[in-house]
Amino acid sequence: MKIHKEGRKILFFTLLGLLVVNMLLYYFNSEHLTFNRIFSGVSFIVFLLILQFFRSPYRNLLLHEDLVVAPADGKVVVIENVEEPEYFNDVRKQISIFMSPINVHITRNPVSGIVKYFKYHPGNYFVAWHPKSSTKNERTTVVVESLAGPQVLFRQIAGAMARRIVWYVTEGDEVNQGEEFGFIKFGSRVDIFVPIDTEVKVQLGQKTKGGQTVIAQLKTSNSGSFFG
Template identity: 50%
Template sequence: MTIHKEGYGIITVFFLILAAIDALIYFTAGSGLLLNSFLVVTIVFFLLIVSFFRVPKRIPVVGDNLIIAPADGTVVVIEETEELEYFKDRRLQVSIFMSPLNVHINWYPVQGLVKYVKHHSGLFLKAWLPKSSTENERTTIVIEKDEKITVLMRQIAGALARRIVSYSVEGEKVDQSKQEGFIKFGSRVDLYLPLGTKIDVKLRQKVTGSQTIIGRFSD
């Protein structure tokens, strides 16, 4: 299993802490049931941490007229709404909730030119709440696909997520289904699409980042 670079530091820190706890128990209580119990708990916990930063082997799905899922998770919002940060008009919002068990890499849903990147400090409300999109810690990325189509992608921290990583740089051309960033420990990704976009997913549907087709731009 490949480990994402964003996990190297955290995995090392947790390994040292858990090893120190097990060593302390060994030197204070000796070998026995207590030590064995703690060994099982620490090993399972460590494997969960490692699993969180796993990098799956996937062949990216691409298509000029397609919107590809930017994250693994569950679709929790499909609705027309007002986007107030960048477009300041009506857009079609599709939101994907990522549980701590999901892969937490984010991918570009379309190819194009990065027009806008902005990180916002904020709260750490539960990521499935509607107001988390505007009140939580978040990073907004706007990608201009062509002269007619521009897509906004927003990485949102959740109750457990405390760090959003975005590799986006304004003025950079990006490829569809390539890695855009990483959100650590449970979160959400919003897409704001042009009205008239045909949506291929349904509420509560499980989607796979860089694989599932979210929708198609209208002709």
Template identity: 55%
Template sequence: MKFHKEGYTTLAIAVLFIFIINAVADYYDAPQYAKWLIYVLSAFLFITVVQFFRSPKKVVNPQDGVILCPADGKVVVIEETEENEYFHDKRIQVSIFMSPVNVHVNRNPISGLVTFFKYHPGKFLVAWHPKSSTDNERTTVVVKDKAGREVLFRQIAGALARRIVWYVKEKDEVVQGNEFGFIKFGSRVDLFLPLGTEINVNIGDKVTGARTIIGKF
């Protein structure tokens, strides 16, 4: 387990805040019960930041024809829908909600060539809102595998998630299981898969990035 690079600034701010409030409490000789309350809250803040930005080390053996889960969380949508940004046809949508306690690293579901990438500024509706996939701040990535099959996936900001980070661009070659981005705080990742894809998860399932098999071509 390691600490993700996206959390360095947040951790530094948290440590500075903890140092200041503890120094102020000591300087003004706060009552003992108040000091203990500050110590407990300081420990809680530090542990929360560390657990949120944790980044488990994962070794993935890429598999052709397999679609791995791009994020830790819970499956909240599995449905046939119209995808109107890139494919302009019907696809199977699988959506994963990431709560604040989940690992927030995002990983490539398949290996291949990035054929499309776009960042969209937008709203910050709650991540489970039906329109969050089209109205919220988000990124859209499409990867084509060596057999010509394309998967579209979106990072979607939520009510608390105000920073989406991505590490890919068009024409990049990506490897299944490697990081393609990070979303701070509660958020969502959508997958759009070809019709006929065998779906291996159900609504309500808890899933793990780069471990759970979402489906197979």
């Protein structure tokens, strides 16, 4: 496992800051050794928590043009038919994955294809499970025309703790299923919108692994069921 590039600068300055504070405490507050040791222990735990947040584990990616794989690690919190007003302007099936602070926060392409639409939206920071987070929070919207034919929309949504969304795609890019398309820092959610006739392969509350868990299978005129 390696550390993701988005976390290296944050980890460096966090470590530097904690070291300086601890050294100053031991220098100017040497008579309170118990407090200093407790503070050092808390500093170590804080650094480990931030370190695990930016971990980038190796993944054996599942690749198939009919399948939609989870774009992130987390838990399925929404499966429903909704009106998608930004791009499709019609009813789509929405699957949402909530990412807690302990999850890997790399976001991955759920399908392979061509990016037909991309837009960044500045916004608020409601908690990621709040109904308004999908339309009011800081977010990005990506639409990929999949190799199987149907277009798939996926949206990075910042949560209450997140203050920055990072993306690596632009319109016209060719993207590969399972590869990174972005990163969300400190708590977030990803919404996926697929055609109504798409077969959902996950259940509410199910945990997912980005690039590995199959969340849906697209319906195409020339494809059968990958699962038999």
